[in-house]
Amino acid sequence: MITRTASARYEGLGKDGQGHVSTQSGVLAEQPYGFNTRFEDEPGTNPEELIAAAHAACFTMALSFALAKEGFSDGTLETTARVKLEKDGDGFKVSRSDLNLEATLPGIAAERFATIAEGAKANCPISKLLNAEITLEHRLNS
Incomplete structure (x- = not known):
């Protein structure tokens, strides 16, 4: 552990x-x-930004390892995570994390890539931690 x-x-x-x-x-x-x-967007950080960074990093690494396991050895993965903080009664809640992935990966079919990416989204440890809606948009460049 x-x-x-x-x-x-x-x-x-x-x-x-x-x-x-x-x-x-x-x-x-x-x-x-x-x-x-x-x-108010003053300089500094906030919990949601840190969660977004953790989710983007975790998902991207999980996808990298999943692709390597499938025999791919070259490519570039760039992910942005957008974590939503919404009013919830008298407080707030993180309601979703939207992942946006742009990938360049030679020699993979779009359908196979989408399946592997969805698996990485579901199985990265931060995705498993978050009790929020998680979406994934991706673009595979040729």
Whole structure:
């Protein structure tokens, strides 16, 4: 079993508070976040952006490994994830993650590619974690 960690600190409360998030690897170190970075597009990060990055990275890696297992050895995969934060009663919920994939992969039929990509979408660990609608649009370049 692999365990990865991250931490968050929030000083002050509500809209006036300011948070900082850090990851075990140090890629994020005291990265600011708060109401303004989450709801008003101020510089800094937010949980939904971090989930989107994790989902895009996880899915793309899962697809890369699935394609390699099928015998493909060359190609480029580029994925964007759009995570939706919506009002839910008095709070909010992450309701969906829309993956948009552009791939260049010589020698694969579009139908076979679509099947492998859908399998990667369903089976990447972050997809399994999210209790949200997950969609996938893809374009295979020739």
